[in-house]
Amino acid sequence: MTGVTNTPSSTSSSPSSSTSPDADAPAAGGISRRRLLGTAGGAAAAGLVVGAAGGAGVATAVSSQGEGPAVLASLGTAKAMFHGKHQAGITTPLQARGHLIAFDLAPGSGRKEATALLRRWSEVAQQLMAGRPLAGEDTGVAFDAGPSSLTVTFGFGRTFFDRTGLTAKRPVELDPLPDFSSDRLDARRSNGDLWVQIGADDALVAFHALRAVQREAGDAARVRWQMNGFNRSPGATAAPMTTRNLMGQVDGTGNPKPSEPDFEKRIFVPEKGGPAGQEWMAGGSYAVVRRIRMLLDDWEKLPRGEQEAVIGRRKKDGAPLTGGDEFTEPDLQKAGPNGKLVIASDAHSRISAPEQNGGAAMLRRPFSYHDGISADGVPDAGLLFICWQADPMRGFVPVQRKLDRGDALSKFIRHESSGLFAVPGGPREGEYVGQRLLEA
Structure with missing residues (x-):
């Protein structure tokens, strides 16, 4: 698992509408x-x-x-913008609920049908992200709710370009990811022609968007796979903080930050100076999507000290084992009284650190998932890992190769599905997502 990202919660929950019988009884004053x-x-x-x-x-x-x-x-009043330099859902603070859904174009559907579909999807996304009801027949699932930080993000898989006659426009960054020894991938839950990421701070708002996207696909595309995820709810902690994953670890500390001078260069395709024929990806990014199952029964048997040694950070506050707080740079050369490295050579945080991977960087923005108990009695739970970068061959791949060769965490996780998608820049006013590709 190449880590988890989180940005601090930026909204807060309102009090519950349910009250006790004496809720209106006078208090002091x-x-x-x-x-x-x-x-x-x-x-x-x-x-x-x-x-x-x-x-x-x-x-x-x-x-x-x-x-x-x-x-x-x-928190329902928080609103993300549909139009802009980048699509929403990449640098947007993590939402409490998420859905990932991939589609394949239906037999007989091509560029014309894909263009009409992206027009419909863009109109739906724009209306829902603004907190407005859909025209015509609305399911009513999200009546009374505001936009709730809803984002709907669209991407194209490698096969999309073959099926729309746009192979010449396909970026080399969409070349298939290499095989990794830890992969146990299910092809039925991997890849896809089209990919949609939905996030919101209200479960009904997120589900409403999911159903709208599926309904608008009509006869043009069919669902290939769909996954549901969650994060901590905004306002659930006394102060904004990095999230925890289902292993209980503070996870996402090392994410690149928008304030860093090279953030745009590392995460987004440049608006100028890119490869010829790839102008449609200006301001866009590449998303690697991995369903990573956590073997929680095995993990939870480890004493806390051993869990911390696997990660290289304290479980309570996410600080490196070499001292300081969560955001203190780990001292990877520090040895303990026994002469051994304090942060072990196979610790996850050491192996995944950018300085250990030639500066490779990706913006990790995942959701946790729990799909019940498997037939063998263990939880089907883990991480819907999503990472963003300007070039996955320089972002995700070198880090995952390093992890694949000797990460102490590997024995507690299993990669079960995978996808790689080109996510174009945000649409301008009056545009739909992908217009610069489909109408080139």
Whole structure:
């Protein structure tokens, strides 16, 4: 597993609408308990937002006359933009719910049908991301909800170019990924002509978008595979922090940050100076998608100290075993009293570090998943790993090769599906996603 990314939660949850029988009983100062709780929750929410980079503003208001409940703007008001330099869902802060879905164009469908489909999908995504109901027949699943940080991101698989007669426009970055010894890939849940990533901070909003995307596919494309994921809900911690994966590890500390001067160069295809014929990918990125099963029964048998040695970081706060806090650079040369390296030579954090891989970098933005208990009685759970880079052969591949040769974590995970997709830049006003490719 090449790590997990997380960006701090930037919105907060509103208080539950359910109340106890005495919720309206007067509290100190003559304010009802309902309003007192609402005010406290709003204050905490406002504090979280102030500290979160790129977060949507959250406002609180209490009636000055002491009438009615506290008025709170919820996390449902947060909105991502459909149009822009890059598609939403790449640098957007991690959402609480996610769906990944891949499609194959139906037999007989080609460039014409794909163009019409991307037009429909783009219109649906634009409306839903703005928090507006769909025209015509809407399922009503997301009635009463705001946009809830919804993002809908579209990508093209290698086979899409063959089926649309656009092979000459296919980037070399979509060449098949090499085989890795730890792979146990299911072809039925890998790859695909088209890929859609959906994320939102409300489960119903995310599901509503999923159903809309599937419905709009119509006769043009058929679902190849679909996966569901989750992250910690915004506001679930006292302060914004890096997420944890299902192994309990703080995961995503080493992600490149947008504030870094070379971030755009490492994650996105340049708008100018790219390969001839690939102008349609300007501002885009390449997504590697891997379903990574965690062998949790085996992992949870390890004492905490041994788990920390496998990763090379403390479980409680994510700090490197060489000391400091989560964001302290690990001292990879430091030895303990016994003369051995404090961070073992096969520790996951050492092997995956950019400085150990020629500076290879990728923006990791995954979801955890749990699909119940398998027939053998073990949980089918793990990571829907998604990483973004300007070139997967310089981002994902060298790191995974290194991990494949000797990562201590390998015995506790299994790669079960894989995909690689070209995700074009964000559409301009009046454009649909992929227009610069399909109408070239």
